[in-house]
Amino acid sequence: MKDYTIIWKGNKHTNKSSRRGYIPTIIVDHITEGSANSAINWFTTPTNNVSSAHFLVSRDGQIYQFVKIEDNAWANGLKAKDISISKAEIVKEKEVNPNWYSVSIEHEGIYNKTKGALTEVQLEATIWLHQYIIDYIKKKWDVKIPVDRKHILGHYEIDPIKKPNCPGEKYPFEQILNRLNSKEVFNDIKGHWAEKYIMIVAQEQIMIGFPDGEFKPDKQITRAELAKVIAILLNE
DSSP: OOOEEEEOOOOOTTTOOOTTTTOOEEEEEEEEEEEEEHHHHHTTTTTTOOOOEEEOOOSSSSSEEOTTSSSSSSSSSGGGGGGGGGGOOHHHHHHGGGGGGEEEEEOOOHHHHTTTTOOOOHHHHHHHHHHHHHHHHHHHSSSSOOOOOOTTTEEEHHHHHTOOTTOOTTTOHHHHHHHTTTTOOTTTTTTTTHHHHHHHHTTTTOOOOOOSSSOOOOOOOOOOHHHHHHHTTTTO
């Protein structure tokens, strides 16, 4: 998997607060409902006093950061009286504002157009970012976030009433979890003559699937794609 540079965008106007002694134990995924630029502008303007996020992944695979992981971003808040509406088991267990123990990732997209589906480069970037967050928290607090759907959530699970479509039903949770667990699976290779070989190159991250969960084993490869595969094999 390629390495990424996280671009810092937070400023003095970006909303943040203390974690009140809580350690982040969940990652919550969101959809921006607008462009990356509009999200950046909103999270850095003095007129916004209601929301923020730790990270943003754009459609072209850029990763931006607004709030340090050590701080609390204003992305997943629920008042104590509203915790009962949450679908997330861990939220009901903790019984405090989810912002205090969560890391939030916004994904550029508009629900009516994408239903939460990511571009190929956006998917690759967010998989890397999830692993980065998990590693950062392990190093900082010696706490390991489990790679499962109890700890990697959608905002709709935190607040199903106000955010029922965030990040959307096509958001690739399963593909992200499989990749993080090094168990890449595809829904179109069962019984294919190359199934075993496809799984090998996927697990080694020499070749990856598409955001829709398919490998498309009979799709023609371009010279550019072949060059990329050869470069990976040569460790370039």
